[in-house]
Amino acid sequence: MQVRLVDRHPEVPADQLVAQMVPPPMFDEVSFASYIPDPKEPSQAAAVRKAEDFGGRVAEINRAVNKKSLFGKRKAISGAGLYLDGGFGVGKTHLLASIFHSAPAPKSFGTFGEVTNLVGALGFNNAVERLSANSVLCIDEFELDDPGDTMLVSRLLTELSARGVSIVATSNTLPGQLGEGRFAAQDFLREIKKLGSIFEPVRVDGPDYRHRDLPPAPEPTSPELLTERATATTGSTLDEFDALLKHLSTLHPSKYGALISGVSSVFISNVHQVDDQAVALRIVVLADRLYDASTPVTVSGVKLDEVFSPEMLEGGYRKKYLRAISRLLALSRFEAAETAS
Template sequence: MTARLVDRKPVIPADQLVAQLVPPAMFNEVSFDSYIPDPAEPSQAEAVDAAREFARTVNQKRNGKKKLFGKKNTVGAGLYLDGGFGVGKTHLLASIYHEVPEPKSFGTFVELTHVVGALGFMKAVEELSGHSVLCIDEFELDDPGDTMLVSRLLTELAERGVSIVATSNTLPGQLGEGRFAAQDFLREIRKLASVFETVRIDGPDYRHRDLPPAPEPISSEELEERAARTEGATLDDFDELCKHLSTLHPSRYGKLVDGVTAVFLKDVHPAQDQAVALRFVVLADRLYDASIPVIVSGSKLDEIFTEEMLAGGYRKKYLRATSRLLALSRFGEQARATS
């Protein structure tokens, strides 16, 4: 019988939350040299140079800290890589991570907020304050609480000498726009912006260059047959899985899909509400991090987030998740063609 994600109830001890903040396996071998800038997009080569220089600065600051012998640490450096989906921001972020000394951390913005929530603010500061760098992927501010939390965290860490590099598709001064009353938190948002030097990366989403549209869903019968003959795969009803996600803290979603070779979802349909959609976004990120193919019956994966949702404040988050889900669905289609 094919395994189900809904039967998994992963637990992550608090002392492992920071330890698991590392780049996804798909970025284990990336480097500045393996990033191939698009000649038609000069900002990409400029971004590589800026990322290299940032890594050099982090190393210099780290060496300098060792010579201070108890004196006050210098303030950490800050770099903000801004650009659209699929222009290689995470590649450069992981390259920086690989170039600097331990201890260091790499996680998405959502993962970071989950870690702080699980550990408590002061414990999180204590755990991260000795790091050479904190790499934050897909920086985003979805509510006032996150704004205050992250602003305070980054200020504390920067003052303790931790360098910070982040990626996003929203400029620092525009974080929070369209999601809440940003003017009420303008001081905090400006404080965040002041931490970073911003570098823009332009270009089309590499995940969809010259690629066909999303694969068509298959029948439920074929879905079950393929799942049964795919070693390490899981098969779940879409609604049951969405309900199960609501019972787990999002910091556990990565552990939920650990070791899974392919995810088969039955009777996929547009999400019923924002809470369901946002949880599925987090799951999509963890599936993408692990390069796990996704095969579905029912609706296409680019139909999960409704037009109403795409018109709201979480638009960029939903578009990023859709981009990643389509890439994963093509992995599934390629596996089908070779099986």
């Protein structure tokens, strides 16, 4: 019988949320040296140098913070801050993970959503205590589209920085607004007023590497072939789109990673365009977790670049939806390449 995601009901204890805050498996082996800057984009080479220098500062601050005074107290030293701003697929997460790997333990890495989920699961004070021993907190895809969450995380970062934890964050600038990147950085700095003086914004320009010289989105698979491929793929799951969306609504987003844990490939039938914001945002989180796990995706129905309505792609969550499309297309091409081989 074909395995389905809708039959899975994962439980993730809150005390494991901090322990699992590490870079996705695809970034396990990355380093500053393995980042290959585009020679046409000088900002990329400059960003590598800035990130590597920041990694060194993190280690220095951590040593100073942990050095006890004559009275046995930790020194009151603020952490450093770095903000990597740029478009989709220019290697910001690669640099973020490289900083994480270069930093002394304990340390944490998570998306903006994962950090807010952590605070929600542990409570604010408990989250501060658990993270305050870190040398660095790496936050991928820092978002400004939810004022409540943004201010919550800003308060968290203020508390952690005061305790000597360095903070590094990435954020996307919309492709149509690359010339306005500095404004995006200033928005970020204004939101975290108390941290603004220590955050250094660094621009990373370039085209989305996931789609350089690649064809358009793959055509959806026929329903019959989809079932056939799912059945023939060991460790895969096959779900009907609406049933999967309904199941996602019953799970906290912090469980989506556990939902797909151990799955070799995801097959989804009858994919169609969605126009409900809550549903669309769940798809975004699932796309992020699938991408983190490098899990191939194959669908029947509409193409994956048509799953979000045109109105949504012009709305306030546009960045999220474009990122999800970018990642889903990369995963669908991965599946297509494996099938061809």
